[in-house]
Amino acid sequence: xxxxxxxxxxxxxxxxxxxxxxxxxxxxxxxxxxxxxxxxxxxxxxxxxxxxxxxxxxxxxxxxxxxxxxxxxxxxxxxxxxxxxxxxxxxxxxxxxxxxxxxxxxxxxxxxxxxxxxxxxxxxxxxxxxxxxxxxxxxxxxxxxxxxxxxxxxxxxxxxxxxxxxxxxxxxxxxxxxxxxxxxxxxxxxxxxxxxxxxxxxxxxxxxxxxxxxxxxxxxxxxxxxxxxxxxxxxxxxxxxxxxxxxx
Ligand code: BV8
Ligand code: ZN
Numbered sequence: 477x478x479x480x481x482x483x484x485x486x487x488x489x490x491x492x493x494x495x496x497x498x499x500x501x502x503x504x505x506x507x508x509x510x511x512x513x514x515x516x517x518x519x520x521x522x523x524x525x526x527x528x529x530x531x532x533x534x535x536x537x538x539x540x541x542x543x544x545x546x547x548x549x550x551x552x553x554x555x556x557x558x559x560x561x562x563x564x565x566x567x568x569x570x571x572x573x574x575x576x577x578x579x580x581x582x583x584x585x586x587x588x589x590x591x592x593x594x595x596x597x598x599x600x601x602x603x604x605x606x607x608x609x610x611x612x613x614x615x616x617x618x619x620x621x622x623x624x625x626x627x628x629x630x631x632x633x634x635x636x637x638x639x640x641x642x643x644x645x646x647x648x649x650x651x652x653x654x655x656x657x658x659x660x661x662x663x664x665x666x667x668x669x670x671x672x673x674x675x676x677x678x679x680x681x682x683x684x685x686x687x688x689x690x691x692x693x694x695x696x697x698x699x700x701x702x703x704x705x706x707x708x709x710x711x712x713x714x715x716x717x718x719x720x721x722x723x724x
Contacts, residue, residue, distance in 0.1 A: 490723035496664035506669020510714035560592035566717035579658035606639035659683040672701035
């Protein structure tokens with residue numbers, strides 16, 4: 477994107493954000509890339525070397541829970557070494573400006589939005605920091621402490637699983653309902669660092685467009701969201717978002 481058109485688009489995006497009463501945001505793995513966390517589909521992407529079917533579905537867990545836990549424990553260990561980047565903090569500043577007119581919907585399970593200070597965060601795909609018992613359903617926040625390959629519930633002795641949404645699993649009802657409400661009511665919908673190929677999350681973009689919200693995409697390259705965006709700001713979110721804040 478040439479600098480002139482980026483400036484023009486940044487000014488237009490700022491205008492839209494300034495006049496918006498309600499802003500909803502959908503983030504994906506790209507917003508955490510500058511914190512050092514691998515994305516899923518980029519070069520060196522997370523799924524590379526791992527087939528989704530082998531590590532991120534209920535059948536994979538039933539078939540080989542240790543393999544699944546090794547995959548998730550590796551990602552949990554990575555979390556201990558990373559921190560939020562300027563893109564995460566810029567979203568906290570937008571939330572500070574808008575208060576309860578701001579909703580942050582994230583596909584990420586890394587917890588970095590909350591670590592940065594975001595408050596109204598909907599983790600539609602769960603969190604690596606939480607585990608859930610397959611027996612009694614108790615959910616506990618285990619932070620990034622290292623867990624054994626096959627952790628068990630202290631209450632009932634059954635196996636624990638990562639409290640994330642695997643493929644072919646439904647999203648948590650209440651969180652998903654709130655995400656749909658936010659997308660359906662916002663004036664401006666920010667889509668940041670996502671390839672927008674995972675459903676139903678990507679469907680939130682259509683929900684926003686159908687009620688004529690402006691859609692502002694921030695990505696380092698075009699994505700499946702680009703054709704639905706009012707504006708696509710091409711560049712790293714850790715640079716673009718602070719630029720937007722400067723102009724607000
Ligand atoms: C569901 C948690 C109903 C786990 C995740 C066939 C059978 C069954 C289901 C399906 C099917 N076909 C399709 C489906 C639906 C399926 C789906 O969408 N599949 C995809 C692969 C097509 N969805 C589901 O299964 C969902 N559930 O449908 O339930 C149901 C029930 C029963 C049976 C059938 C259906 C559940 C989906 C949730 C899966 N869980 N995560 C974990 O993390 O381990 S998904 C996981 O991958 C993430 O959460 C995220 O959603 C997704 C990765 O996407 P992105 O975040 O977008 O990351 P990606 O790498 O793709 O892109 C990064 C982007 O960032 C790129 O565009 C890049 O350019 C950009 N970028 C990079 N650097 C930067 C940047 N941008 C800005 N700045 C930078 N610096
Ligand atoms: Zn239990």
